[in-house]
Amino acid sequence: MNLEFNETPIRTAKNYNINNIKLENIEIPENIQEFGGLKFLGDITDFEILEMNKFTEFKYGNGEFLENQIKDKSNKNININAINNENKELQLDYKFSKDNKNLIENIEINLKEKSNSTIILKYKSIDNTDAYQNSKIKVIANKEAKAHIIILNMLNNKSNNFIAIENVLEENADVKYTIIDFGGKNSVTNYYANLNGDNSNNSLNTIYLGNEEQVIDLNYIMECYGKKANAKMDVKGAIDGICKKHFKGTIDFKKGCKKAIGDEKEYCTILSDTAKSISLPVLLCTEEDVEGSHSSACGKIDQEELFYLMTRGLTKTEAQKLIIRAGFNEIIEDIENEKIKKEILEQIDMKLV
Amino acid sequence: MKTKLEEINRNIYDIKNKDEYDFKIKKGLTPEIIKEISKQKNDPEWMKDFRLKALEVYEKLELPTWGPDLSELNMDEIATYVRPKSKMTGNWDEVPEDIKNTFDKLGIPEAEKKSLAGVGAQYDSEVVYHSMKNELLEQGVIYTDMETAVREYPDLVKAHFMKCVPVYDHKFVALHGAVWSGGSFVYVPKGVKVEIPIQSYFRLNSPESGQFEHTLIIVDEGASLHFIEGCSAPKYNKVNLHAGCVELYVKDNAYLRYSTIENWSKNMLNLNTKKAIIGKNAKVDWVSGSFGSKISMLYPMSILNGEGAKTEYTGISFAGKGQNLDTGFKVVHNAPNTSSIVNSKSISKNGGTATYRALVRVNENAKNSKVSVDCESLMLDDISRSDTIPVNDIKTDEVEFSHEAKIGKISDKSIFYLMTRGLSEEDAKAMIVRGFAEPISKELPIEYAVEMNNLINLELEGAIG
DSSP: OOEEEOOOSSOOOGGGOOSSEEEOSOOOOSSOOOOOOEEEEESGGGEEEEEOOOOOOOSSTTHHHHHHHHHHHOSEEEEEEEOOSSOEEEEEEEEEOSSSOEEEEEEEEEEOTTOEEEEEEEEEESSSOOOEEEEEEEEEEOTTOEEEEEEEEEOOTTSEEEEEEEEEEOTTOEEEEEEEEOOOSEEEEEEEEEEOSTTOEEEEEEEEEEOTTOEEEEEEEEEEOSTTOEEEEEEEEEEOTTOEEEEEEEEEEOTTOTTOEEEEEEEEEEOSTTOEEEEEEEEEEOOSSOEEEEEEEEEOOOHHHHHHHHHTTOOHHHHHHHHHHHHHHHHHHTOOOHHHHHHHHHHHHHHTO | OOOOOOOOOOTTTTOOOOOOOSEEOOSSOOHHHHHHHHHHTTOOHHHHHHHHHHHHHHHHSOOOSSSSOOTTOOGGGOBOOEEOSOOOBSOGGGSOHHHHHHHHHTTHHHHHHHHOSEEEEEETTEEEEEEEOHHHHHTTOEEEEHHHHHHHOHHHHHHHTTTSSOTTSOHHHHHHHHHOOOOEEEEEOTTOBOOSOEEEEEEOOSTTBEEOOEEEEEEOTTOEEEEEEEEEOOOOSSOEEEOOEEEEEEOTTOEEEEEEEEEOOTTEEEOOEEEEEEOTTOEEEEEEEEOOOSEEEEOOEEEEOSTTOEEEEEEEEEEOTTOEEEEOOEEEEOSTTOEEEEEEEEEEOTTOEEEEEEEEEEOTTOTTEEEEEEEEEEEOSTTOEEEEEEEEEEOOSSEEEEEEEEEEOOOHHHHHHHHHTTOOHHHHHHHHHHHHHHHHHTTSOHHHHHHHHHHTHHHHHHHOO
């Protein structure tokens, strides 16, 4: 099946090929079995975990077809309530295999007032099966709620990974995301945050790593409505092989969001002369009293750094790995779970061989 | 705190002459109208055929699905050809009085006397005055109106006309191909350095009409030129259309500086297309100021085809009440060791919308290329809008690419600092706005800096405080 989705909030010329993503011949699973590869880990008793019947439409999301698939055929519907004021960690550990190859899920995370939590969603292939993931994650951050949400895509390069995320942040809510986007033949993420409350704070740190024929399409949108809202995107990645990466980042200052601050950064390291990077860092502004900035850069690894490390006895691959890992370090160090951190570093090593 | 900046004083630009003409084509767009324009212009057969083919392309292409809303444009209400009641002349005294007065007030003959090597002045659809200094003529420089070029230099024109900007680029380029009239043709022979700028000024006086001038400049190997273009029109109640086309061929080791001040009236839809093809070790510098028009969609483009080719874009736009200025720059790196520098600024106030829309494309073979983009937007009130929409398409690892953008108001800290130095709040704000525009105005030649000063600095100085 051919799919066209992940539309940008503002259009550019058609021939720039960045208004949406067009994927051809995507195998859409018909008979959806139960997904038995999910385990809840961590401080489970500090969260309310319920089955859910609710379906809410997203403002942006991953397009009509994938939305409808979740509405009609989801095999996981989970409602998570974060209720504890101390920082508690919940991990949703998804393992994809030949027995659990299709996940169509609808998750709603409710961060109760003044709650503090870390929620990790780890999607990992444990065999060579071409898996299919279509996830929809809604996060409601009530007043003064604080959360660190970590999403790890560690699927194999034969799988399809489609994730749509929508956040609503009320007054003084502080939601930080870390997205580690390594896997999938096609990995498409639509991320939307509505910074509705005054002093609401949303930061999104992403690391992507693409090789072979991977297609990575990231469409991040943050809309500031509340006064002194703070929207921040920091996206770092490396692409190799004939990987195609599209980064579309939009910070939209809506009228009334006085003293809001928005900052968007993207840095892409290109490791081969056949990998392709397109970026569209957008700032939209209808409020005078704001500070908005974006920066985007790309290029190959600094040859002087590489040479220096090689004179110290490292091979070229080892030196490259070290430099790339160093670039990602700030984002990885922000994760408190040591096991997860270690797993991310192992994945980087594996992908950069 | 609100910044009180007045709208640009347009008095000299809004002078309306009576809509007198020698010939005005009926409104609308049909093959018969195109044939009539071609007949009126005494086109050679190949040009008539070209126009008709362009019309076919125009009818097939859709309006852009992005950018400002163009739904108010109704080609059935636009007359695409208006011939003024004047023949082209090289003697200023022969230009009819009312037309002459308009250009006098815009300072064109004055600028010619002081600091220009050549001048062209277009009124509605035709060039009414053209002159060039003898020294350039002796060096083999050609500077003439496009119609004369089509007749007298057919091989040169045929080889270049709408090859850099093909008619299928977009709908309004196809429209231009069908109805183009007037404009300038410049050829600078190999190795000739034109030390003093050449200027063409385009004035659209007739209401409910369009101006579709074609500018074709060829700077041959090792040559150099500074070309200046100015545009203005008085304001009418119904929309006027400007869909000009600029094609620049800058051959190996050549240099071209292309400066523009567009100050169309606020009923004008300005859908202009400008493109340069740049050869080995050649360079094109664009300096662009966009002030007038109701809607502008203007994105000059450099195609760096030769190894070591360079381009630099310095642009400013000022969007006031009722204006939607969608401007920016496009660059395509097609060869190794090419470089581009972009420096763009915009100011929006009083409900105006300023958009920076851009493309950087670095193709596979553009190894060791460098790109640096910097854009800054200043919002002067909370009823205006400012957007930054850049596309960066990088297809090689051997590249150094960086893009930075900032958006916001005048910093309270800067105002405070200047006030502690004895300036009033209004003077402090005016100084900051002038400082914001200064990197662009200093790039303009003196005679155009004067016009820019009319448009920003002097007006702001008079209006604030």
